[in-house]
Amino acid sequence: MFSLAVIFYLHCPLGDTSSSSSKFPNGEHVGFPTQRSPVLPSGFRFLLTAASSSPRACPELSLILLAPALPDTTMQTVRHSEHTLKTALISKNPELVKQYEQLDPREQRLLNEAFRPGSDLFGPITLHSPSDWIISHPEAPQDFEEFFSDLHRKSPSSGKQTIYIQCIGLLGNTRSISEEYLKWLKGYCEAFFYGLTVKLLEPIPVSATRCSFRVNDSTRNLQIHAGQILTFLKKKKPEDAFCVVGITMIDLYPRDSWNFVFGQASLTEGVGIFSFARYGTDFHSSHFKGKVKKLERKSSSDYSVFDDYYLPEATSVLLLRSCKTLTHEIGHIFGLRHCQWLACLMQGSNHLEEADRRPLDLCPICLRKLQSAVGFRLRDRCKALVKWIDAESTDTPRVTPKHSREELVTLPKPVEAFKEWKEWITRCLAVLQK
Numbered sequence: 001m002f003s004l005a006v007i008f009y010l011h012c013p014l015g016d017t018s019s020s021s022s023k024f025p026n027g028e029h030v031g032f033p034t035q036r037s038p039v040l041p042s043g044f045r046f047l048l049t050a051a052s053s054s055p056r057a058c059p060e061l062s063l064i065l066l067a068p069a070l071p072d073t074t075m076q077t078v079r080h081s082e083h084t085l086k087t088a089l090i091s092k093n094p095e096l097v098k099q100y101e102q103l104d105p106r107e108q109r110l111l112n113e114a115f116r117p118g119s120d121l122f123g124p125i126t127l128h129s130p131s132d133w134i135i136s137h138p139e140a141p142q143d144f145e146e147f148f149s150d151l152h153r154k155s156p157s158s159g160k161q162t163i164y165i166q167c168i169g170l171l172g173n174t175r176s177i178s179e180e181y182l183k184w185l186k187g188y189c190e191a192f193f194y195g196l197t198v199k200l201l202e203p204i205p206v207s208a209t210r211c212s213f214r215v216n217d218s219t220r221n222l223q224i225h226a227g228q229i230l231t232f233l234k235k236k237k238p239e240d241a242f243c244v245v246g247i248t249m250i251d252l253y254p255r256d257s258w259n260f261v262f263g264q265a266s267l268t269e270g271v272g273i274f275s276f277a278r279y280g281t282d283f284h285s286s287h288f289k290g291k292v293k294k295l296e297r298k299s300s301s302d303y304s305v306f307d308d309y310y311l312p313e314a315t316s317v318l319l320l321r322s323c324k325t326l327t328h329e330i331g332h333i334f335g336l337r338h339c340q341w342l343a344c345l346m347q348g349s350n351h352l353e354e355a356d357r358r359p360l361d362l363c364p365i366c367l368r369k370l371q372s373a374v375g376f377r378l379r380d381r382c383k384a385l386v387k388w389i390d391a392e393s394t395d396t397p398r399v400t401p402k403h404s405r406e407e408l409v410t411l412p413k414p415v416e417a418f419k420e421w422k423e424w425i426t427r428c429l430a431v432l433q434k
């Protein structure tokens with residue numbers, strides 16, 4: 001049995017939500033305030049929540065859970081009716097229907113795949129174990145209309161259209177690998193949030209944040225205080241920022257009594273801090289090289305333990321997980337809540353296997369939300385995503401520099417793990433170009 005805690009935490013205009021579980025080593029880190037559901041047997045909860053908390057989104061009881069409890073070995077499906085998915089995507093509000101009908105017909109054709117029976121582009125959410133997010137953390141579903149009419153959500157406005165990324169500590173074993181990794185993430189965000197500007201703030205060492213840190217009692221890895229980093233980022237937020245997101249390969253904790261947190265965000269302030277530390281393939285290994293036997297500090301301002309701290313190898317899987325996490329979390333800052341309609345990047349995840357199961361991209365319902373906030377053409381965005389996968393990848397022949405030692409260690413972008421997604425995006429693009 002795992003002994004770590006999972007923490008969900010955010011600040012928003014409607015109040016704070018936090019919860020913890022003592023069961024699972026991995027967990028979603030940014031949640032949304034939802035009405036607390038009555039405590040019901042696991043497996044029943046989502047069914048009742050979906051049916052009762054959002055009658056607009058669920059005009060009929062279309063959600064099918066095949067059994068009240070899930071045996072660990074059985075995969076099950078959350079399947080909505082065609083009518084429900086169509087309403088979640090288009091809505092019944094005449095203004096929003098009109099807005100939808102004004103979209104390019106090819107864009108409508110792609111989005112309509114959400115409710116086309118037998119679509120090979122978008123499928124239902126599958127449940128693999130009782131620890132999956134939807135079962136263990138019931139939330140009210142958010143359809144397009146609810147997203148659109150949410151007075152508290154943030155949208156990029158004129159003069160505030162830039163996503164800033166602040167790297168804290170290195171992301172790779174050398175400075176040049178770290179810089180490359182950052183550029184890959186920046187490029188990916190530029191494609192994903194197509195049309196917005198993404199800028200990198202000058203990377204800083206952990207010491208620059210003056211945050212508290214500790215060694216985790218059970219994993220023995222170093223952790224930095226997420227809330228103090230958020231405070232630091234708020235002060236640094238540039239005038240033209242839509243949001244500032246801190247990223248780090250150092251694990252995070254939100255308060256002394258809690259075990260760890262993947263990240264923390266303040267949606268009203270438009271700041272977030274996210275860690276990729278637990279996405280390294282060796283994090284949960286008993287041979288994990290980031291274990292610290294004893295934390296020795298000469299003073300409270302002594303951050304030297306971070307100087308040569310272990311960092312996981314920049315593999316294609318780590319890059320894929322980092323891209324998914326970053327875009328999922330920035331999606332929350334746009335006001336997108338956890339998706340409960342179709343398999344989607346915005347699904348919550350409670351553990352690494354579930355996070356890996358999430359698609360790289362958004363379902364049509366979440367895609368329409370993001371499109372309405374950012375204003376991109378779907379075709380341009382798909383093309384940009386394919387271009388990012390192809391550009392400077394390990395498949396691209398590179399000229400080896402003759403003299404610069406620093407450049408010699410520069411990695412080509414590892415994109416093997418993105419290949420199946422490139423094929424999928426290309427099929428979406430085919431629909432958009434018919």
Ligand SMILES: [Zn+2]
Nearest residue numbers: 028029030348
């Ligand atoms: Zn989330």
Ligand SMILES: [Zn+2]
Nearest residue numbers: 339344363366
């Ligand atoms: Zn979705």
